[in-house]
Amino acid sequence: TNPIHIVGGGLAGSEAAWQVAQGGRTVVLHEMRPVRATDAHHTDGLAELVCSNSFRSDDANGNAVGLLHQEMRSLDSLIMRTADAHQVPAGGALAVDREGFSRAVTAALEEHPNITIVREEVAGLPPEDWGSTILATGPLTSPALAEAVGTLTGRESLAFFDAIAPIVHRDSIDMGKAWFQSRYDKAGPGGTGADYLNCPMDREQYEAFVAALIAGEKTAFKEWEASTPYFDGCLPIEVMAERGPETLRHGPMKPVGLTNPHNPTVKAYAIVQLRQDNALGTLFNMVGFQTKLRHAEQVRVFRTIPGLENAEFARLGGLHRNTYLDSPRLLDATLRLKARPQLRFAGQITGCEGYVESAAVGLMAGRYALAEAEGQTLAPLPPTTALGALIGHITGGHVEAPEEAERNAPRSFQPMNVNFGLFPPLAQMPRNETGKRLRGPEKAALKKRALTDRAREDLAAWMTGERLPHAAE
Numbered sequence: 153t154n155p156i157h158i159v160g161g162g163l164a165g166s167e168a169a170w171q172v173a174q175g176g177r178t179v180v181l182h183e184m185r186p187v188r189a190t191d192a193h194h195t196d197g198l199a200e201l202v203c204s205n206s207f208r209s210d211d212a213n214g215n216a217v218g219l220l221h222q223e224m225r226s227l228d229s230l231i232m233r234t235a236d237a238h239q240v241p242a243g244g245a246l247a248v249d250r251e252g253f254s255r256a257v258t259a260a261l262e263e264h265p266n267i268t269i270v271r272e273e274v275a276g277l278p279p280e281d282w283g284s285t286i287l288a289t290g291p292l293t294s295p296a297l298a299e300a301v302g303t304l305t306g307r308e309s310l311a312f313f314d315a316i317a318p319i320v321h322r323d324s325i326d327m328g329k330a331w332f333q334s335r336y337d338k339a340g341p342g343g344t345g346a347d348y349l350n351c352p353m354d355r356e357q358y359e360a361f362v363a364a365l366i367a368g369e370k371t372a373f374k375e376w377e378a379s380t381p382y383f384d385g386c387l388p389i390e391v392m393a394e395r396g397p398e399t400l401r402h403g404p405m406k407p408v409g410l411t412n413p414h415n416p417t418v419k420a421y422a423i424v425q426l427r428q429d430n431a432l433g434t435l436f437n438m439v440g441f442q443t444k445l446r447h448a449e450q451v452r453v454f455r456t457i458p459g460l461e462n463a464e465f466a467r468l469g470g471l472h473r474n475t476y477l478d479s480p481r482l483l484d485a486t487l488r489l490k491a492r493p494q495l496r497f498a499g500q501i502t503g504c505e506g507y508v509e510s511a512a513v514g515l516m517a518g519r520y521a522l523a524e525a526e527g528q529t530l531a532p533l534p535p536t537t538a539l540g541a542l543i544g545h546i547t548g549g550h551v552e553a554p555e556e557a558e559r560n561a562p563r564s565f566q567p568m569n570v571n572f573g574l575f576p577p578l579a580q581m582p583r584n585e586t587g588k589r590l591r592g593p594e595k596a597a598l599k600k601r602a603l604t605d606r607a608r609e610d611l612a613a614w615m616t617g618e619r620l621p622h623a624a625e
């Protein structure tokens with residue numbers, strides 16, 4: 153039988169190789185290090201962690217990434233098994249001894265009878281006669297391969313930098329201050345005329361806000377990122393603020409075409425707009441707010457915006473070198489490139505973010521490739537699980553703003569960590585024993601508990617092929 157080829161032995165490629173090999177199929181894993189280096193890796197080990205040694209929270213009852221850990225463990229994840237075996241103390245987080253971790257992943261793959269590792273750069277599209285192939289070459293995909301993929305997908309569908317605006321959980325926005333309205337009530341294709349959430353500022357608030365953006369501490373580009381271009385249309389918000397006190401008021405914060413129903417007689421001096429970010433309507437992104445402010449500064453400064461005082465952020469802003477596809481348009485539900493289905497993508501190049509998420513997408517890409525090679529079809533993952541929510545975001549859950557398509561603006565699919573905003577809302581809000589409506593932290597904790605319980609039930613049913621308990625929700 154033909155082996156399945158996997159290009160890239162990082163977090164995603166290593167996990168995908170393990171899944172295929174454990175399923176009884178042979179794998180050829182092509183990894184370019186040490187023949188060719190990247191700007192961030194320092195070793196020739198597989199699954200090298202290029203920066204932090206943390207897999208983030210390990211709390212499977214209150215945290216989406218903790219739940220993802222648990223789901224991956226139940227699907228025989230090599231990355232999770234190895235992380236557990238190489239843990240270092242880190243409170244509620246799962247952190248690992250990075251060298252021990254990478255060495256153990258490398259050994260597990262080298263010793264596996266179904267896996268052959270070839271140390272070479274795949275410097276163009278994989279040859280057709282390889283058949284089923286998974287590309288998992290990461291945010292620093294080698295230029296020759298990136299070039300070839302860009303030619304295949306169309307240049308505009310492969311980004312080399314992300315420009316991330318913060319994303320806020322809709323239910324943390326104060327609707328006593330914010331309101332829904334599109335500028336001039338314009339309803340684009342698929343729009344209602346009330347597609348944006350608007351947060352008003354008076355002059356004093358605006359001036360203080362601009363000053364805070366300029367003074368706020370920024371993250372530096374890494375040396376090799378120094379050539380990161382600022383594209384017109386996605387300049388960091390603080391760079392715009394530095395251009396003059398009026399720049400933001402005439403740019404993303406312009407107050408025209410909008411009337412504040414909470415205060416109709418007073419014209420706002422500036423307005424922050426948030427736009428729906430996922431099909432579920434649970435997440436909203438801050439339009440034009442891509443930024444290099446440090447994360448803690450973003451939370452502090454953006455919570456001064458009226459209506460966002462208690463905002464919970466599903467993702468904070470950033471700007472990095474990052475190779476990733478416009479996956480919702482390009483990939484099918486099993487991560488295959490629609491234009492060339494023998495190619496699958498996995499890991500950060502699909503537009504997920506983070507070590508754990510990259511490995512999770514690798515896990516599913518491996519399982520999809522394996523099922524296909526065996527002539528089987530995997531039932532779709534329940535969207536109520538962390539794995540399903542993540543794959544759903546990548547392959548179709550993201551909504552494009554109608555007027556962006558009209559303006560030919562830069563597409564808005566941006567990398568994302570797993571978070572509860574990607575999960576379908578609960579059919580019923582949980583209540584405590586007294587049956588009272590809950591508020592604040594108690595409500596948030598019970599909601600997370602209910603979401604994680606629902607995910608566990610649905611994943612268990614999916615794994616045994618049963619009808620999903622929450623399919624009707």
Ligand code: FAD
Pocket residue numbers: 159160161162163164165182183184185189190192193199200201202203204205206272273274275288289290291292293294297473498499500501505506507508510511
């Ligand atoms: P990688 O782990 O990068 O694996 C891709 C592999 O493909 C590499 O081994 C590479 O050598 C190989 N490769 C590339 N091109 C070719 C080719 N043409 N032929 C053969 N092999 C090739 N995430 C976190 O959760 N925490 C962090 O602290 C963190 N810090 C980061 C810091 C930086 C500088 C970067 C760039 C990313 C960071 N990330 C972090 C994000 C991301 O989760 C990691 O990059 C993660 O390793 C991505 O997994 P991956 O498998 O998709 O890619």
